[in-house]
Amino acid sequence: MGAPMSEHSTYTPGTGIEKWLDERLPIIRFSKEHLMDFPTPKNLNYWWTFGAILAIMLVVQIVTGVILAMHYTPNVALAFDSVEHIKRDVNGGRIIQAVHSVGASMFFAAVYVHIFRGMYFGSYKAPREILWILGVLIFVLMMATAFMGYVLPWGQMSFWAATVITNIFGAIPVLGNPILELLRGGFSVGNPTLNRFFSLHYLLPFVIAAVVVLHIWALHVPGNNNPIGVDVKSSRDTVPFHPYYTMKDLYGVVLFAIPFAWFVFFAPDILGHPDNYVMANSQVTPAHIVPEWYFLPFYAILRAIDFNILFINSQLGGVIFFGGSIVILFFLPWLDTSKVRSGTFRPMFKWFYWLFVINFLALAYLGAAPAEGVYVILAKICTAYYFAHFIIVLPVLSRIEKPRPLPASISESVLGKAHA
Amino acid sequence: MATQAEHHGTRRDFIFVATAAVGGVGVVATVWPLINQLNPDASTLALASIEFDLSAIEEGQSVTILWRGLPVFVRHRTQKEIDEAKAVPMADLKDPETDEQRTKPGHEQWLIMIANCTHLGCVPVGESGEYDGWFCPCHGSVYDTAGRIRKGPAPKNLVLPPYDFISDTLVQIG
Numbered sequence: 001m002g003a004p005m006s007e008h009s010t011y012t013p014g015t016g017i018e019k020w021l022d023e024r025l026p027i028i029r030f031s032k033e034h035l036m037d038f039p040t041p042k043n044l045n046y047w048w049t050f051g052a053i054l055a056i057m058l059v060v061q062i063v064t065g066v067i068l069a070m071h072y073t074p075n076v077a078l079a080f081d082s083v084e085h086i087k088r089d090v091n092g093g094r095i096i097q098a099v100h101s102v103g104a105s106m107f108f109a110a111v112y113v114h115i116f117r118g119m120y121f122g123s124y125k126a127p128r129e130i131l132w133i134l135g136v137l138i139f140v141l142m143m144a145t146a147f148m149g150y151v152l153p154w155g156q157m158s159f160w161a162a163t164v165i166t167n168i169f170g171a172i173p174v175l176g177n178p179i180l181e182l183l184r185g186g187f188s189v190g191n192p193t194l195n196r197f198f199s200l201h202y203l204l205p206f207v208i209a210a211v212v213v214l215h216i217w218a219l220h221v222p223g224n225n226n227p228i229g230v231d232v233k234s235s236r237d238t239v240p241f242h243p244y245y246t247m248k249d250l251y252g253v254v255l256f257a258i259p260f261a262w263f264v265f266f267a268p269d270i271l272g273h274p275d276n277y278v279m280a281n282s283q284v285t286p287a288h289i290v291p292e293w294y295f296l297p298f299y300a301i302l303r304a305i306d307f308n309i310l311f312i313n314s315q316l317g318g319v320i321f322f323g324g325s326i327v328i329l330f331f332l333p334w335l336d337t338s339k340v341r342s343g344t345f346r347p348m349f350k351w352f353y354w355l356f357v358i359n360f361l362a363l364a365y366l367g368a369a370p371a372e373g374v375y376v377i378l379a380k381i382c383t384a385y386y387f388a389h390f391i392i393v394l395p396v397l398s399r400i401e402k403p404r405p406l407p408a409s410i411s412e413s414v415l416g417k418a419h420a
Numbered sequence: 421m422a423t424q425a426e427h428h429g430t431r432r433d434f435i436f437v438a439t440a441a442v443g444g445v446g447v448v449a450t451v452w453p454l455i456n457q458l459n460p461d462a463s464t465l466a467l468a469s470i471e472f473d474l475s476a477i478e479e480g481q482s483v484t485i486l487w488r489g490l491p492v493f494v495r496h497r498t499q500k501e502i503d504e505a506k507a508v509p510m511a512d513l514k515d516p517e518t519d520e521q522r523t524k525p526g527h528e529q530w531l532i533m534i535a536n537c538t539h540l541g542c543v544p545v546g547e548s549g550e551y552d553g554w555f556c557p558c559h560g561s562v563y564d565t566a567g568r569i570r571k572g573p574a575p576k577n578l579v580l581p582p583y584d585f586i587s588d589t590l591v592q593i594g
Contacts, residue, residue: 160542164558167540182455186464188489188536196458283484283491283535285542287557303559306573308514313575315539371560371572 010037034220039238040245041226043414047117048224048245049252050110056253057107058212062205064100065149072152074198076191079154080279098268104146105271106260108294111139119332120353122341123225129333131218134211136329141208143295143326148201150292154194155276160289162189162197168302171319188282228413229341230406237410288370296367297360301325301386303371304379321383328390335390338398345404349397356389464489469594471586474530482546484535487593491535491543492581493554494591497565502528504552505566514569515577522566522577527585532593533567534581539574554578 011029013019022029071090073082086093115135118124124132151162166189170180185192223232232238239245263270271293275286291299305318312320328335343350363382369375407413470487474494477483482495497505505519523531535543542558549555550571551564561572568577583593 160558163536164540164542170541181460182458185458186460186489190464190489192458192461192464282489283486283543285544285557287545289542289558303573306560308575314573315575318539318573371558376560 034216034241036240036242036246038220038241039223039232039235040241041224041232041237041410042239042244043226043228043410044224044245044248045227046248046252047113047121047227049249050114050117052245052249053110053253053256054107054114055212057103057110058205058209061100061103061107062209064096064103065202065205067096068100069198069202072198074152074195076154076194076280079152079194083153095264098264102260102263102268102271104149105263105292105294106256107142108146110256111142112294115139116357118225119356120343121225121227122229122336122338122343124333125336125341126333127222128218128225131215131222132333133330134215134218136326138208138211138215139329140326141204141211145201145204145208146292146294148197148204151194151197152201153276154280156278156280156284156286157273157276157289159189159280159282160285161291162193164289166193168319168322171316173316190282225341226410227342228344228407228410230408230410230413233409234411290368293364293368296365297363297386298322298325298367300363300367300379301383303367304376304383306376321387325383325386328387332390332394336394336398338401338403340403340406345406346397346401347404348401352389352393352397356386356393359385359389469592471590471592473590475589479529484543485593487534487581490581492593493531493533493535493546493567493578495531495533495546497529497531501552501565505564505568508564508566508568512570515575517566517568517577519566522568522580524583524585527588530591531565531567532581532583532591533578535578537561537574538569538576538579539572544578 011022011032013022013028018028021027068086071082071086071093073079083097086097088094090096118132118135147161147165151158166180166183169183170176172179181187183193184190185196226232273290275289278286290296299322302318302322305321306314307317308314309317338346338349340346343353359382362378363386366375366379366382371379467488470485472485472494474496477494477496479496480498482493484491484493486492502519505522510516510518519528537544537556537558539556539559539561542556544554544556544561544563546554549562551562553565553567553570554563555561556563556572556574559573561574562570563574563578564570566577569575581593583591586592
């Protein structure tokens with residue numbers, strides 16, 4: 001564990017040119033060490049392929065996005081039509097646009113699997129706290145990027161999403177209104193807003209790419225966690241990344257591409273909302289506005305707070321809980337203090353983990369439900385449980401739970417002597 | 421010797437602090453225009469005041485007009501709605517305001533409000549909700565016939581724009 005990167009290098013420059021390059025910019029050596037020879041635990045399961053799937057998705061989004069920007073017009077009078085123009089007139093535009101919009105959903109689907117995998121197998125625990133924090137940062141950047149991208153087609157849902165989300169900043173005491181006008185560039189969402197969102201939507205993916213580099217760097221210092229959560233003890237516990245995991249990841253990518261392709265070719269709009277085919281109108285809010293599915297759990301938390309808490313009014317309260325639901329993820333490594341990483345060996349944690357997953361899905365369901373009747377009460381209960389999981393359940397479990405015995409090593413568990 | 425070294429140290433410290441201070445001012449002066457360009461521009465600010473003729477609006481009718489890019493409700497209230505609004509005890513209100521504070525004296529049939537829900541800015545639907553006023557479809561806030569928040573996550577009553585009656589039928593907003 002923690003072997004410095006150069007120790008496992010098997011690279012010897014073959015030709016004179018390679019030797020010349022290696023002394024000046026050892027990029028071939030670096031790539032061989034980190035993309036091919038990197039010692040990887042030999043027991044990684046398919047949940048671990050989502051890292052590679054996410055890397056591919058980022059590339060897909062950037063490539064299709066750069067192409068779409070060649071045909072899109074960020075102006076309130078023209079934006080809506082220019083997206084239709086892409087779909088109807090541009091060669092292959094219908095597919096490229098669908099890949100980009102469906103791709104956002106697939107990207108989030110993959111990132112949720114990736115995050116929940118990390119939560120189950122304790123991938124956030126020492127020495128991987130920075131790796132986890134960078135991951136949460138990428139998630140936040142993804143949400144900002146996806147939100148601004150959703151505004152660009154300038155349909156009704158785009159416009160009202162922009163209005164509602166920028167209004168979140170209006171809840172900030174005293175400075176709320178100046179900040180709101182600064183963000184929108186006007187007294188309401190309008191052309192300046194659309195223009196700057198386009199600019200930032202183009203910028204942020206490259207910021208994400210940079211943080212992804214840090215994320216992988218932070219991964220390659222301690223090396224991968226693994227399904228049993230036991231540290232790598234000898235070279236017998238690992239296999240080289242290539243060809244073992246390049247192939248496994250590639251297979252995961254191919255399987256992932258099947259539903260992706262199905263959506264793109266057969267149901268490109270199924271994850272969207274019909275109202276977004278109506279051009280933005282600042283005077284009429286659609287009867288039932290809902291964010292994209294991947295924001296629903298957090299949206300449910302935002303609107304669950306409809307009561308004043310002491311001197312904090314309901315609007316600011318909702319915003320605090322909404323922000324808190326994401327910020328709390330940054331602190332996860334210090335809330336779960338159990339020394340055992342993998343949920344497989346934590347009999348009580350396992351149940352609470354799945355309860356948390358069910359609660360999260362329930363929040364997603366409630367985020368899409370109308371804000372009335374029993375849904376309002378359920379949303380409050382689920383919001384309370386979301387926070388209780390982090391603030392109460394995890395710290396208490398770490399103290400009272402008796403974990404099952406861990407296998408001595410990865411090799412031993414692979415050979416089936418683990419559960420003696 | 422010691423005093424001279426201290427003296428030198430002090431001079432150097434002064435230069436450090438002075439350089440950092442001037443540099444800091446320079447950074448702020450450079451960054452501020454880059455942020456300030458995000459604020460509403462001259463063309464947006466130019467739309468700050470409008471006049472609107474009320475004569476075409478029948479009793480019980482409501483229209484939505486645009487002021488500074490914001491939708492504004494102009495509602496010609498019925499006597500029943502005015503009575504309902506006046507009958508509400510202040511203790512029932514989350515953001516207590518009397519009906520008189522919500523309208524202009526002598527023109528209390530006219531309710532003129534910015535049409536964005538004070539929660540997150542959606543446009544509430546008129547003549548709906550359990551208080552006969554407005555219902556916001558986004559997050560379920562309910563307003564009464566004076567546009568006061570009665571239920572749901574919104575913290576404040578619907579905001580009144582600055583306006584004055586120029587005559588009985590002409591109103592200037594902004």
